[in-house]
Amino acid sequence: MKYLPVDKSFFEGTTSQLACRLLGSYLVHEIGQATLVGRIVEVEAYLGSADPAAHTYRGMTERTLAMFGPPGHAYIYLSYGSHFCLNVSARPVGVGEGVLLRALEPIEGTELMAANRGGKAEGVLISNGPGKLFQAMGVTKDFYGHDLTQLPLYISKGEEVEEVVVGPRIGISKAKDLPLRFYIKGNPFVSRAR
DNA sequence: AGCAAGATTAGC
DNA sequence: CTAATCTTGCTA
Numbered sequence: 607m608k609y610l611p612v613d614k615s616f617f618e619g620t621t622s623q624l625a626c627r628l629l630g631s632y633l634v635h636e637i638g639q640a641t642l643v644g645r646i647v648e649v650e651a652y653l654g655s656a657d658p659a660a661h662t663y664r665g666m667t668e669r670t671l672a673m674f675g676p677p678g679h680a681y682i683y684l685s686y687g688s689h690f691c692l693n694v695s696a697r698p699v700g701v702g703e704g705v706l707l708r709a710l711e712p713i714e715g716t717e718l719m720a721a722n723r724g725g726k727a728e729g730v731l732i733s734n735g736p737g738k739l740f741q742a743m744g745v746t747k748d749f750y751g752h753d754l755t756q757l758p759l760y761i762s763k764g765e766e767v768e769e770v771v772v773g774p775r776i777g778i779s780k781a782k783d784l785p786l787r788f789y790i791k792g793n794p795f796v797s798r799a800r
Numbered sequence: 801a802g803c804a805a806g807a808t809t810a811g812c
Numbered sequence: 813c814t815a816a817t818c819t820t821g822c823t824a
Contacts, residue, residue, distance in 0.1 A: 650807070659807070661820090669819065686808050687817030693807085706807055726810095737808050777807055 607714070609634045609643060611760035617677035621696040621703040624677075625651040625788050628694065628705055630767035632713065635743050636758040640718055642743050644710030644733060645764060648789040648796045650775045652693070654702035658780035662702030672751045673702045680752040680759070682745070689737030692745055694754060694761070708776075708787075710739045711795040719743065734797045 609632055617624060628646050635642045652660040654673070661683065662673045672681040673695050681693040681704050693704040710733040712719050719732050719742040733739040745759065754761050769791040774782055776797065789796045 652807075661807075664821080667820070683807080684818055686806065687819080689808050691807065708807085735808070775807075779806080 607643075609641070609762040611755045611757070612678075612763050614678060614755055616755075616761065616763070617694070617696060621651045621653060621705060622786065622788075624694070624696045625649045625705045625786070626770055628707070628761070629770055629788055629790055630764040632762040632764050633707065633710060633739075633743060634760050634762050635745065637718075637744055640715055642719060643712075643714035643762075644719075644739060644743060645713050646707060646709075647711050647793040648707075648709035648787070650706045650708055650788070651696075651786040652704055652706060653784075653786070654697075657784070657786075659775065659778040659782075659784075660702070662704075666702065670702060673704050674700055675751065678754050678761075680749050680754060682740075682747050682750045684747075685737060690740045690745070690747060691736040692740050692743075692749075706736060707739060708736045709734045709789070709795050709797045710743070711793060712742070730795050734795050736797075 633644045654662045662670050666674050677696050679695045693706045695704045697703045722742050722744050733742045771791045772785045773787050775787045
């Protein structure tokens with residue numbers, strides 16, 4: 607199976623629209639001879655200045671620069687001092703919105719993903735969380751600001767998703783009620799709610 | 801300058 | 813249930 611990067615128009619539209627469009631798409635990372643492919647099964651939208659739970663709520667900082675940059679680029683942050691998470695920036699330059707990738711279903715290179723996770727995780731535990739998928743896909747903070755239409759790390763269009771479920775986001779205390787979490791109904795790799 | 805909370809995870 | 817551990821914003 608051959609995977610091709612999406613073009614820039616994939617990232618146009620509202621952030622919620624992009625979040626839904628990312629479901630069923632593939633995150634691809636080509637490392638040397640190996641190709642790691644994960645199907646995106648769970649995402650969350652973060653709406654910048656309109657969203658108290660967003661890192662970008664209070665404006666731009668050194669950390670959040672990529673969120674305010676052009677759409678389709680990687681915003682990476684360190685969560686709780688120990689886990690990195692990957693976001694896709696949305697909206698035009700100057701608007702701090704984006705989509706957090708929360709869970710993947712391993713499609714290719716599952717063995718290597720398990721190895722990236724320390725060899726101790728199996729099955730859904732390989733990539734059913736934002737910090738887990740980041741580690742499994744072999745991403746590093748060096749990809750901060752990376753254009754996700756370019757090798758070696760990119761988004762590739764997937765098949766239409768059967769059914770999308772919308773609900774409140776996970777692990778936040780502000781704007782809890784907003785329906786900004788999207789996931790593929792019934793997919794076992796979706797992270798478990800608290 | 802110091803402190804608490806946070807888009808999480810693994811281990812007891 | 814709790815520790816680990818870095819960034820940011822708020823208080824003094």
